Amino acid sequence: MDRSILIKKYYEEKKFVDSNILSFNNFIERGLQEVVDENKEAEPAIIPHNIEKFKIRFGRISVGRPEITEADGSKRPIYPMEARLRKITYYAPIGLEVSTYINDVQRENFVAEIGKIPIMLKSKFCNLNGLSRGELVKHGEDPTDPGGYFIVNGTERAIVNMEDLAANNFMVEKEGNDFSGRFFAAKGSYKIPHTFERKKDGIYYVTFTRVKAMPIVIIAKALGLIKDEDIMHAVSEDKTYDEVVLNLFDFVEIKTQDDAVDYIAKRIGIAQAKEIRVERTREILDKYLFPNLGMDYKSRLIKAKNLCKMLKKYIDINCGNRSSDDKDHYMNKRIRQSGDLLIDLFRVNFKILVGDILYNFQRIIKRGKLPSIRVIIRDKLLTSRIYSSMATGEWVGGRQGVSQRMDRSNFLAMVSHLQKVVSPLSSSQENFEARALHCTHLGRLCPIETPEGTNIGLRKNLAMLCSISQSTDDTEVIEKIKTLNLREA
Numbered sequence: 001m002d003r004s005i006l007i008k009k010y011y012e013e014k015k016f017v018d019s020n021i022l023s024f025n026n027f028i029e030r031g032l033q034e035v036v037d038e039n040k041e042a043e044p045a046i047i048p049h050n051i052e053k054f055k056i057r058f059g060r061i062s063v064g065r066p067e068i069t070e071a072d073g074s075k076r077p078i079y080p081m082e083a084r085l086r087k088i089t090y091y092a093p094i095g096l097e098v099s100t101y102i103n104d105v106q107r108e109n110f111v112a113e114i115g116k117i118p119i120m121l122k123s124k125f126c127n128l129n130g131l132s133r134g135e136l137v138k139h140g141e142d143p144t145d146p147g148g149y150f151i152v153n154g155t156e157r158a159i160v161n162m163e164d165l166a167a168n169n170f171m172v173e174k175e176g177n178d179f180s181g182r183f184f185a186a187k188g189s190y191k192i193p194h195t196f197e198r199k200k201d202g203i204y205y206v207t208f209t210r211v212k213a214m215p216i217v218i219i220a221k222a223l224g225l226i227k228d229e230d231i232m233h234a235v236s237e238d239k240t241y242d243e244v245v246l247n248l249f250d251f252v253e254i255k256t257q258d259d260a261v262d263y264i265a266k267r268i269g270i271a272q273a274k275e276i277r278v279e280r281t282r283e284i285l286d287k288y289l290f291p292n293l294g295m296d297y298k299s300r301l302i303k304a305k306n307l308c309k310m311l312k313k314y315i316d317i318n319c320g321n322r323s324s325d326d327k328d329h330y331m332n333k334r335i336r337q338s339g340d341l342l343i344d345l346f347r348v349n350f351k352i353l354v355g356d357i358l359y360n361f362q363r364i365i366k367r368g369k370l371p372s373i374r375v376i377i378r379d380k381l382l383t384s385r386i387y388s389s390m391a392t393g394e395w396v397g398g399r400q401g402v403s404q405r406m407d408r409s410n411f412l413a414m415v416s417h418l419q420k421v422v423s424p425l426s427s428s429q430e431n432f433e434a435r436a437l438h439c440t441h442l443g444r445l446c447p448i449e450t451p452e453g454t455n456i457g458l459r460k461n462l463a464m465l466c467s468i469s470q471s472t473d474d475t476e477v478i479e480k481i482k483t484l485n486l487r488e489a
Contacts, residue, residue: 040059066092067093094113173326219304353377419466
């Protein structure tokens with residue numbers, strides 16, 4: 001059979017950068033709204049004396065089509081070639097529904113332009129989308145150009161795919177003679193590392209944020225699994241683990257949930273009255289322990305059961321009943337594409353915009369006036385910060401080189417650049433396992449195309465027929481699983 005027919009058919013329907021374009025489309029259609037929903041209400045600290053409550057609410061967010069505002073104030077659609085030639089950015093305006101409430105009564109409701117965002121070429125929101133070969137030529141574009149990059153100040157820039165460990169995935173690895181368990185709990189702007197360990201006293205400990213080396217049994221009791229029998233059943237229904245019995249025996253004097261919470265409060269150094277320190281510790285457990293499972297009191301029992309299941313896996317691997325995890329296995333990794341990276345950038349800068357609106361509002365209130373929110377939204381703030389990151393490659397979290405000037409030496413160099421995958425590991429460290437070719441790279445990553453020298457194995461390229469599936473919403477997945485009538489473990 002002639003395989004070239006299949007490959008030809010594949011490229012008639014798909015492009016090299018389809019996954020990246022899909023990722024950007026998801027960012028505009030869903031990601032922006034998710035970020036706004038995370039910060040949907042803002043309350044100024046300073047309000048006029050005659051008002052009891054003042055709230056600013058953010059509603060629907062929308063992105064327009066790429067356009068240009070001329071010197072005379074007129075607006076018209078713009079195509080990428082004009083942006084290249086005039087050394088300007090190929091962007092679209094972002095509109096946000098803003099409403100204010102005084103004592104829960106709506107005062108004003110309007111749609112404001114909060115900034116502009118660079119648009120990926122050939123994405124759903126690009127003016128080139130859906131044009132025929134002849135129309136592309138008419139607008140000065142190469143019909144074979146795959147798109148998947150941006151034009152910032154007339155320069156073509158590509159956002160490089162980043163390789164990262166999968167979030168919300170508990171992994172146990174061997175470290176020297178001992179085992180270490182790691183779990184990155186990610187939800188919205190939260191990404192909290194949790195570490196599991198077994199010390200020489202035989203007690204199992206968990207560490208997250210302020211809570212350092214806290215016995216797992218104490219955490220389980222603080223979350224509502226008070227009875228030793230319940231903890232045993234949560235770890236395993238059909239097997240009794242001697243290690244768990246030993247851990248339970250050490251903390252047998254803690255009989256109630258409040259006792260367990262107070263024990264944690266004292267260990268982390270909250271020195272206040274008992275009621276206050278118990279309340280503050282509960283807040284830490286709700287917010288920073290497995291935020292991916294929920295951030296209120298309703299999810300405490302689910303967190304406790306998940307903690308016990310993780311303990312079971314840790315004990316099984318420690319005892320040799322299960323093999324340890326391999327973090328270089330591609331099942332345990334995720335490729336963060338332009339959409340995911342832009343969500344991070346927009347999330348940080350949207351919070352700065354909300355803070356700026358509150359600051360300007362409070363400054364005018366101090367002068368004895370009640371301003372309209374419409375006049376204090378600085379649209380240039382969000383725009384300039386996004387442009388700065390896109391133009392320099394300096395991203396949130398201190399990462400460098402996320403956005404790069406696209407290599408236009410020839411067509412293959414361009415395609416290669418758009419398919420690049422970068423590891424966050426430092427090139428100055430050895431990291432032999434991370435640099436080595438793993439069997440799970442087969443069909444996903446090119447085994448040959450990697451630079452020589454310090455970056456070998458850390459800068460990779462996607463295979464030519466590789467396509468990346470998009471992340472799905474956890475709640476949607478859980479709802480689908482429920483329809484299959486699966487029993488809760």
